[in-house]
Amino acid sequence: MPVKILIPTPLRSFVGGAREVEVEAHTVGEALQTLIRRHAQLKKHLYGEDGKLRSFVNVYVNDEDVRYLSQADTPLGERDVVSIVPSVAGGVDSAAPKAAAPALPSPASALPLSAEEIRRYSRHLIMPEVGMKGQVKLKSASVLLIGAGGLGSPLSLYLAAAGVGRIGIVDFDVVDESNLQRQIIHGTSDVGRPKLESARARLREVNPLVQIETHETRLTSENAIELFHGYDIVADGTDNFPTRYLVNDACVLTRKPNVYGSIFRFEGQASVFATREGPCYRCLYPEPPPAGLVPSCAEGGVLGVLPGIVGSIQACEVIKLILGEGTPLVGRLLLFDALAMSFRTLKLRKDPNCPVCGPKAAIRTLIDYEAFCGIEPEVAQGSGEFELSPAELKGKLDRGEDLVLLDVREPQEWEISRIANARLIPLGRLPYALGELSTADEIVAFCRSGVRSRKALQLLRESGFRKVHNLSGGINAWAETVDPSVPRY
Amino acid sequence: MIRIPKGVLEEIRAQGARAYPEECCGALIGQANGGGEKSVLLTRPFENRHPDGRERRYFAGPDAYRDAESWARNLGLDVVGIYHSHPDHPARPSEYDREHAWPWYSYLILSVEGGTAADVTSWVLASERDRFDPEELECP
Numbered sequence: 001m002p003v004k005i006l007i008p009t010p011l012r013s014f015v016g017g018a019r020e021v022e023v024e025a026h027t028v029g030e031a032l033q034t035l036i037r038r039h040a041q042l043k044k045h046l047y048g049e050d051g052k053l054r055s056f057v058n059v060y061v062n063d064e065d066v067r068y069l070s071q072a073d074t075p076l077g078e079r080d081v082v083s084i085v086p087s088v089a090g091g092v093d094s095a096a097p098k099a100a101a102p103a104l105p106s107p108a109s110a111l112p113l114s115a116e117e118i119r120r121y122s123r124h125l126i127m128p129e130v131g132m133k134g135q136v137k138l139k140s141a142s143v144l145l146i147g148a149g150g151l152g153s154p155l156s157l158y159l160a161a162a163g164v165g166r167i168g169i170v171d172f173d174v175v176d177e178s179n180l181q182r183q184i185i186h187g188t189s190d191v192g193r194p195k196l197e198s199a200r201a202r203l204r205e206v207n208p209l210v211q212i213e214t215h216e217t218r219l220t221s222e223n224a225i226e227l228f229h230g231y232d233i234v235a236d237g238t239d240n241f242p243t244r245y246l247v248n249d250a251c252v253l254t255r256k257p258n259v260y261g262s263i264f265r266f267e268g269q270a271s272v273f274a275t276r277e278g279p280c281y282r283c284l285y286p287e288p289p290p291a292g293l294v295p296s297c298a299e300g301g302v303l304g305v306l307p308g309i310v311g312s313i314q315a316c317e318v319i320k321l322i323l324g325e326g327t328p329l330v331g332r333l334l335l336f337d338a339l340a341m342s343f344r345t346l347k348l349r350k351d352p353n354c355p356v357c358g359p360k361a362a363i364r365t366l367i368d369y370e371a372f373c374g375i376e377p378e379v380a381q382g383s384g385e386f387e388l389s390p391a392e393l394k395g396k397l398d399r400g401e402d403l404v405l406l407d408v409r410e411p412q413e414w415e416i417s418r419i420a421n422a423r424l425i426p427l428g429r430l431p432y433a434l435g436e437l438s439t440a441d442e443i444v445a446f447c448r449s450g451v452r453s454r455k456a457l458q459l460l461r462e463s464g465f466r467k468v469h470n471l472s473g474g475i476n477a478w479a480e481t482v483d484p485s486v487p488r489y
Numbered sequence: 490m491i492r493i494p495k496g497v498l499e500e501i502r503a504q505g506a507r508a509y510p511e512e513c514c515g516a517l518i519g520q521a522n523g524g525g526e527k528s529v530l531l532t533r534p535f536e537n538r539h540p541d542g543r544e545r546r547y548f549a550g551p552d553a554y555r556d557a558e559s560w561a562r563n564l565g566l567d568v569v570g571i572y573h574s575h576p577d578h579p580a581r582p583s584e585y586d587r588e589h590a591w592p593w594y595s596y597l598i599l600s601v602e603g604g605t606a607a608d609v610t611s612w613v614l615a616s617e618r619d620r621f622d623p624e625e626l627e628c629p
Contacts, residue, residue, distance in 0.1 A: 008558070009521075009567045010591035017523075044618055045592050056589050058551040065551065086554050088535070088571045090586035090596070091512060091546035092578035352541030359541075 003076045006083040014041045029072030031082050056087040111139050134323045141322045142166035144231035148195040150307030151237030151261050153185035158315035160203045160210050168213040171195045182304040221366035224250035235259040235314050241288040242369035248281035252357045261314040266303050268310035268336040271329045278330035283351035288373040388469040390478045406445040408456040417486045427452045439465050446471035490625040491595045491611050493529040502606035505574035505599045511543040516557040517570035527569045533557040547573050570595030580608040582621040590614040
């Protein structure tokens with residue numbers, strides 16, 4: 001089909017001065033390819049070396065930018081006119097390098113090294129990038145770790161071993177048997193002990209010359225700013241979105257670099273959010289995912305060695321920031337895939353509309369992060385309208401009531417533990433399996449701890465099921481209070 | 490060679506000073522003869538629509554261009570070049586300018602130092618896109 005291409009003035013010299021060129025084509029892509037075949041000189045001006053149209057080249061069909069149609073596949077009909085329309089852009093060369101290391105406040109007094117420290121850190125001291133000067137920087141530095149779990153374990157162990165002078169750790173949990181598969185700072189004899197106590201003992205053993213400060217509290221919007229002010233760098237080893245946004249915002253507000261890491265199953269991420277020089281976590285993820293969409297490690301699992309790798313990367317970035325050596329992960333997101341054993345980095349940009357670090361930032365104080373992430377206040381177990389305690393369920397079963405027990409966990413969890421006569425329909429399959437259930441039945445949904453089954457309940461109720469309950473605390477609570485022969489996990 | 494009347498150049502200098510510390514930009518409208526000589530008669534200022542960092546970047550999209558082009562066409566003229574300012578930077582094209590440049594156009598660059606218009610130079614992209622060649626600027 002013959003179509004016209006309008007040529008803008010800067011390109012006319014390549015087509016013999018013509019204002020328009022006629023080509024045979026059925027799509028925009030074909031029309032442009034025919035044009036550059038006929039006028040080869042045009043190619044390098046229209047297309048970059050990657051074979052894509054240059055960013056400042058716009059293509060219109062009649063009055064529509066093809067970006068809003070089907071791009072190169074936009075079909076052409078008779079009398080359609082294709083126009084090549086310039087955008088113009090330019091500017092000055094930036095003097096500042098893109099990934100500058102954030103400037104740390106210089107310590108009030110550089111602390112000299114003792115003979116003992118010189119012996120201990122000799123492998124650092126003989127490297128020109130560290131040396132006596134770098135080791136003194138490490139000794140004079142302070143780092144706050146959020147969480148003494150999977151990421152916090154290698155982070156704190158390596159930072160203590162490296163001689164970071166003051167290490168703060170925030171945590172309020174106790175060591176559970178299920179932590180030991182990855183949280184290598186804690187040992188079997190620590191089960192039931194506060195994580196901070198166990199971590200402090202282990203770190204003292206690793207390096208008694210560094211100061212460990214423990215903050216046994218939940219990090220909140222009320223205490224974060226004051227806590228962060230006391231340290232040079234914050235390293236985020238949290239496992240949930242509300243705390244991650246809280247750490248990010250508090251770091252932006254206190255101007256502390258945020259050395260970020262996160263893990264899930266076989267995949268990890270790391271970056272350095274230092275917002276004077278680069279983007280923050282909100283530039284990357286302006287909004288949290290809908291509550292419950294992204295499972296936590298407790299729900300989805302995590303390869304035990306993964307936090308070892310990602311936490312070590314965070315420790316390395318912390319040390320680089322303190323030394324002021326190398327190129328930090330500022331403006332870059334490192335993606336690690338343990339199954340493929342591959343690392344990739346994505347470039348991150350500072351979002352000019354970022355609500356916390358942008359020039360027109362609307363967030364100037366910390367907010368309610370649970371609400372921001374769409375998490376409702378935890379319903380006390382058994383107190384919700386549809387909640388059923390394990391004892392109540394046992395009573396119903398003992399009375400011979402006709403119940404459908406709906407297990408919404410994954411098949412591999414079914415292998416670990418199960419309740420007799422339950423039907424397994426994993427949560428992800430439930431929307432497609434509603435036809436297998438009857439609204440006439442009384443249904444008790446359960447999962448590992450009661451979180452996923454609450455979502456199942458919501459779905460069932462929205463689909464017209466009325467006689468539905470959620471087993472509070474899930475199969476683990478059932479195992480604890482009713483049937484000790486069922487293993488907890 | 491590009492010919493720009495003094496009055497037109499003064500308008501561009503005034504616009505550059507007003508936009509400081511941001512960059513200004515616009516279209517040079519006039520005529521070109523076959524020998525590569527251009528004559529500017531008017532300017533059509535663009536709004537700098539760069540989303541951030543207008544202190545060191547300018548951007549005007551296809552709508553602005555189409556507007557300038559049809560305006561020029563109605564007068565029997567053409568867009569023959571683009572002008573922009575470099576706040577607190579020399580009147581020399583940057584690497585970023587080169588990457589985003591169109592061939593044939595004259596790129597007029599105005600240096601604005603501390604809010605006062607300073608040097609003006611003009612450049613044309615080399616056919617290999619690897620550099621800008623300086624262009625003679627005449628102000629009758």
